[in-house]
Amino acid sequence: MEPYELTLAGAAEKIKAKELSPVELTASVLARIEAVEGRITAFATVTADLATKAAAQAEEEIAAGTYRGPLHGIPVGIKDLYETAGVATTSSSKVRADYVPAQDSAVVERLSAAGSVMVGKTHTHEFAYGAITPTTRNPWDLERIPGGSSGGSGAAVAAGECFVGMGSDTGGSIRIPASVCGTVGLKPTYGRVSRRGVASLSWSLDHVGPLTRTVRDAAIVMDAIAGYDRADPASVDVPVPDFTAQLDAGVAGLTIGIPVNYYTERVDPEVADAAAAAVTVLVGQGAQVREVEIPLPEYILPTEWAIMLPEASAYHQEMLREKADLYNDDVRMFLEVGELVLATDYIKALRARTLIQQQWREMFEGIDVLIAPTLPTPAVPVANTEVTWPDGSTEQATDAYVRFSAPANVTGLPSLSVPCGFTEAGLPIGMQIYGRPFAETTLLTVGQAYESATDWAKLAPLQ
């Protein structure tokens, strides 16, 4: 086994035991990038020289007895929305092609303090405004999309180009690429992780979090990045747990909510079957199930769009007027449409959001988590991103994906996507585990219990 094939936790154990050096591990990852990047284009920028220096520093520190923890010497990829001091941060857009920030974003600061090694900036759908990430291909099938908007992070983690890919999630942009690339992806509770220094798509829906190969790896990253930050107006000052402490607590006694609507409509049967089988695995470990009805289902997408469109257009207002021609056409169109959403419609959506949040709270009475397919369909072909359902209706992939992922953004609830199988064609399938506010440890416990009982967590077979 090559070092890049280890999990984060596995590599960290070896580094701590001085059986593997950060320099050796980083060299292995950079060689992997060299070998596969030409086919998947997960990175906007590869920072090989910086990574080699950082790995050497980590090695010196560890040799001198200063071991910072399980991220010390671990190669990570950072979505190109995150500001990185001295390293181009383009948001995968010509609009910001020359932007080199002077400071790190809050998450990058924390990852650096934990000793991680940044190997590059991963591609995003332009400014995170879409679920396709057209720059990048899916390592499981190069003719398919990697999802988005954190498609570069999903592809990079799945291909073994880094152990962590940081993502952002406004309508599903961590969980969508996680699901279609066969990785774990955690969208924490709104306010759990600081977004300072991350280009916004929609301030009141944006979240940041990790994509990793395993649930344990995600917990390790959360230990480093979670916490209050006054510089992010949405940050919430609540106690930060040890995210790895309860990982192996098991699911006995937990009650899983199973939706009887919304997540049962327009969903690929292979996906639905895989998610149902996953619940059966957890029941076999002592979990109970209870059927629940998703409240106000017809208002989720109208709320998501009526908030996201005008907030995004407000963020881009000046750039759209100065550099419209530099945007890709799909993003420019979204931004132009958002200019025309009335403030009263926007506020109506914020009020609807209050009702949806209240009713999800009521739905959670008597259940600990809600489990549903992360997405209604696996990765779609690059050449045809339209999904055709058995009733003859069609839906663009972005619309279909966001339909299943947006409830977590509208409610702000944490959601963990975990691989739960493959289609007959060999494409990854994911399930998402929703929890109560700030109950990420419960999600991670459930995800860990499932992952330990199955064998889906693996790298894409890309030679």
Add this chain to the structure above:
Amino acid sequence: MPREFRGDMLEHALHTARLHVPAERVEALRANVESVYSVIDRLDTLDLGETPPATALNARWE
């Protein structure tokens, strides 16, 4: 009834937004605006009563 942007209605809306859109983009924009409003106008059927908006403002200074 979803809102429509027929004729010069779209131009007026763009003028209000102080946004110039090249002529060749206008028809596509019209279709997309109407499509988006057909989605968000579903909120008209939701009884909001006295429900306040969900905002993210934290009034503390520290």
